Structure formats: C-alpha cells, structure tokens
Amino acid sequence: MTPIRRLLLVPLVAALAAFGAVAVTSSPAAAATNSFRGVNWAVLGDNFSTGPLVISGLSSSDSYATVQAKANALYDDMAAIGVNTVRLPINTHTVGTAWWSAYRGAIDAATARGFKVILAYWEDGAASGGRITNTAAWNTMWSNVTYLYGANTNVYFEPMNEPHGYTSAEWRNVAAAWMSYHYSAVPARTLIGGTGYSQDLRDVCNDSRFNGTLLSFHHYAFFYTAMTYDAWRTHVQTRLGNCASRAVVTEFGAPMSTGLNYADANSTDNFVRHIRAVTQVMRDNQMGGTYWPAIGGKPTGTSGFDYYSMFALSGSGTNLNLTVRNTSGKDRLRHGWGL
Template sequence: MIKGRNYILMVCCILFFFGCSKKAGVIAEPIPEEKPVHPLISGVNWADARDNFVDGWVIPSGLEASDNYASAAIKSESIYNGVIANLAGVNAIRLPVNPPSVSDSWWAAYQATIDQALAKKLKVILCCWESSSSKNGMIDNMDAFWQMWTTILNKYGQQNEVYIEVFNEPYGYTLSQLSAIYEQFLSKFPALPKNRILLSGTGYAEDVTGIGADARFKDCLLALHNYAFWNTRSQSEWEANWRVRYGAYSSRTVITEFGAGMSTGKNYTGAVGSDNEIAYIIGSTNVFRNSNLSSVYWPGIRDGDSYSLLSRSGSGGDMKLSVVNPSGVTRLRFGWGY
C-alpha cells in the first residue's frame, strides 16, 4: 500500500511538473511586437525643376518637352524604380497638372507618367497648380480649369488609385469663396468618389479645420501644408502646431507637402539642439506616426532643390536615383509607420 501511494504521488508530481512547465513555456514565449499602423498614403512629390508654378506645361525633372508617350513611359519607369528601391514602403506619387499640360499636345505624353505609376502599384495624386505669371493663390481661368479636370476625369475618373487634389495652396480665397469652388467641383463631378478628392485648406493649404467642419465636404480628404521656414519652433511646439492645423480631422488629412533641407548634411535622427529644421522634421514625423497621418514629402525628386530627398543621375531608361540624406529617409519612413 505504501509503495502504491508513493507511486501515485510520483505520477501526480510528474504530471504537475510537466503541466507547470508547459504553462510556463506558454507564458515565456515572446510577445510579438505590435506592428504600427501604416497610413492610407505614404508618398513623395515628383516636381518640375522650375517649380510647378510655370507658364505652360509642367514637366517633372527627368522628362523633356520633346517626349512622346513611349519615351515618357521609359523615363517614368526609371524614376519609379528608383523611388521604390530607395524609399521602402512608399505607396504614392504626387504629380502636378495645369490647364496647358492637359489641353495641349503634352497630355498625350504626360499620361505615361501616370500610367507607369499605376503599373508600379503606386497611388497617384494629381494636383492643379496655377501659372507663374499669375501666382496669386487663385485659379487662372475658370473655364480652362473645369475643362482640365473634365479631360483628366474622363480618362482616370474610374481609376481607384488616382486621387484629385483640386487646387494647390489657394491663399487668394476666403474660406467662403474657396468653399463655393469646392461645392461647384463636387456638383460638376458627382460620379467621382468623395474619398478620392483632396481639398486644400485655407491660406497656403495651411489650415484644414474650416473646410473640414463644412458638412458638404465631410466625405472628402483634406490637403495640409506646413514648412519650417514659416516659423521657428521647438520640437514640441512643432508637434502642437500640426495638431492645431488639422484639428479634429486627422483621419481625413493628407500632408501633401512638408520638407526641409536635405543637401545640408543635417542629421535628422540625432539630437535636436537648437536647429529649427531638425526640430521640425522630428516633430512632424512624430505627429504623423502617432496620429496615423498620410504624408507626401516635398520634394522626393526635383533637380536643383536642396530639399529634394533623392538626386537623379543618368538619362532615359538608365536614370538612377540616390538618397541625399539617409537620416531624412529614416524619419520620413518613421512618419509612415515603419
């Protein structure tokens, strides 16, 4: 009997031991690291070397006015290959348009730039710029403006990955005037899904709260800009400043322009110190990540621009892109959730 009891006790101890060990093993398994949420749009601007405020056609750096569809497609593919290779996680490109670019012969070639982006699984934001000679924060010619968007939407209106940013930096309009233009846009193009329409905030697209609060636009996205050269602030002040600019509308806001000097050698992953641009980039990308804000850097590619994140070399189908400032790329991708 004693030996039997000892046997039973031994079996129970073994079962208890292994049961505890198994349970302990489960508890000891590493908890998977929480994956950050990536925003709807994580992109860069591809801009004209003259800036996108031009009289005539907008021609992003690397393209030429003599290009036809085939040559523009080859060059665009080279650019997008470089963007994707150097900016892991990028999913969007913002391209300029204006009435001359769409109404003239350039449109036949320029469509290749859009088509190649879509072929690379990139979202495309098409944004209207005013001309250089006018440059007053207002649409140059309303009839030409409406015809431009009609032509574009006849071609790309059914393409789910093409987003329409109605007008860039509309600082010439009051809130009520701008709202009236946006209402007219929605009326003219009712078939275009609202969640593919970007409405710039007032001023230099610097505040989206007025447009965001308007019930007529509740299903539209909002385009917001903010730059370090506009003011000098600490990192925490830049973070607070962004939050004021988008208010209660973070889920609908897309930062379609932000940027700072990249060719200056500044370290955007180091200490902030007293440098306003470093405070701005770190503060901005902190806010983008924490609020899951979509963001599009200005510019990703633009020849001769000290803010450009990537530099271009070569020509035609052999164009190559290289990173100007690795710390800038790190912070950009951090803002995207990586």
C-alpha cells in the same frame, strides 16, 4: 514647395457667384491615411507655370513610351525607400495638349505598379495670386482628367494646390462647386486643400460639404518663426483640427543636402525639430504624406537643384537613377509613414 510670390489677386466674382454653396453627397471618410507613402515629383523651377509642366527628368520631346520608361526607372528607386504614392502637378496648359498625351505615361506607369497618384492643379503662373485664372479652362481641364481617370481607383484628385488667394468661405464654395460639377471624382478620392497655403484644415474640416473627402495639408518651417520640437508638434496638430484621420500631408520638407541629422532628438536646428515634429504627428495619427520634393522644385542658389529634394537625379535617356541625399532624412520620412 511654395515660392515667394506677389499676391496679384485676379477677380473671380462672377464665377464665385455662379458657384455658390452647393450640397455634396458624401461617402464615408477613411479611418486613417497612412497608406499614402509618397513624394512629389516636380518641375525643376517649381510647378507654377504658364506653360506645359515638364517634370524633372523628362523632356518635352519625350514620347508616351519614353515617359513611361523614365518614370518606371525612377519609381523603382522611390519604391526602394517605401514609396507607393506620387503627387504629380497638372495645369490648364498641360492637360489636353500634345504634351499631355506623353505626360500620361508617368501617371499610367505609377498606377500599373499599384502606386497611388495624386493629381493636383497648380495655378497657372506664380503671379496669379493663389486664385484660378480661368475658371472655364480649369473646369475643362478637370473634366478631361476625371473622364480619363475617374474610374481608376489608384488616382486621386486635388482641385487646387494652395488656394491662398481666396478667403476661407470663397475657397470652400469653389471646392464644393468643383465636387458637384465633377461628379465622377468620388469624394473618397478627392483631396480638398486647407485654407491659405493649404496650411490650416480647421474650416474645411468643419464644413459638412466635405465630410466624405480626404484633406490636403501643407506644413513648412519657413511658414512660421522658429519653435521648439514640442511647440512644432502642437502647432501641426492644432492646424489639423479634428480631421487628422482624413488628412494627407501633401507637402512638407527641409534641407537634405546640407548634412543635417534628422535622427538627433536633441538637435537645436529648427529644420530638424520641424521635420521630426511633423513626422511624429503623422505617425501618431496614422497619417500619410508626400514629401516635397523627390526631385524637381525651386533650385537653391547656383546648385542647380532644390536643396529640399530627397533624391539626387543621375543618368541619361531612360536609364535614370535616384540617390538618397540624406539617410537620416529618409529614415525620418519612413518613420512618419509608420514604417
């Protein structure tokens, strides 16, 4: 989930000039994306970091085998509600490090059980203003990732999460250049984020350089003023443009620890209306989605957890457990997936 951040724009003029508008060979787009039934597994404190990304439940001292065992324990509980996809964060301070050797256990445990994994780059620290801070390091990171997982058909690549520091034209050039440079990341397993906070797909949808890709879409109530249920549905559908068939709602969420009833079609609560609308648009368009977050995220107040989190984490060592915080929220998520 996007934290409130200062927009400190870091110049990348030289890099963008080098990128230019590159033609990309595309492959046929998917007819629907509802095979992505997922959640985000995030760092407690959020994924915007200038250090290695140690996602919630893991420890920086964990070995590959320990990470794999912890991940499998959590994936068992996620699968119990229908999850078959996990979106995991990466950054330039994680990939290629000693921690990366262990962190890969979370990726490998997921793919071994047939889960899809979306690897998404989070900018290296919240103060970088929605831009790539070091293009060379970013490309090196992705070369490492695509070399390891380019042939794994369960692994998907998202070049950047919420590229809001770029204009639409800049971002589309950056993304097109990424695809040309990282040719082992086939378009059909690449998710290009929408403009802004990945919240508008229309320009990306209409750019023929991305015809063969999937698209990453974010939608939160806090992005906008309160609306009726019908207005939320129209709002979401409008920002998908003509590309709902290729879109995955890689982030959406609402409070799960406050007792809201997401089964109430007559609710006047804005969060309830919003989640009901997003999940209905997903179901109507046979779209997949990865809820934000399963665990981790930005702690709310002094609670020690993100109140959007779908699960409460308990246990110790490799004996970890997840408990659903809100049954009606879980049921609405499954509704969105088409279950």
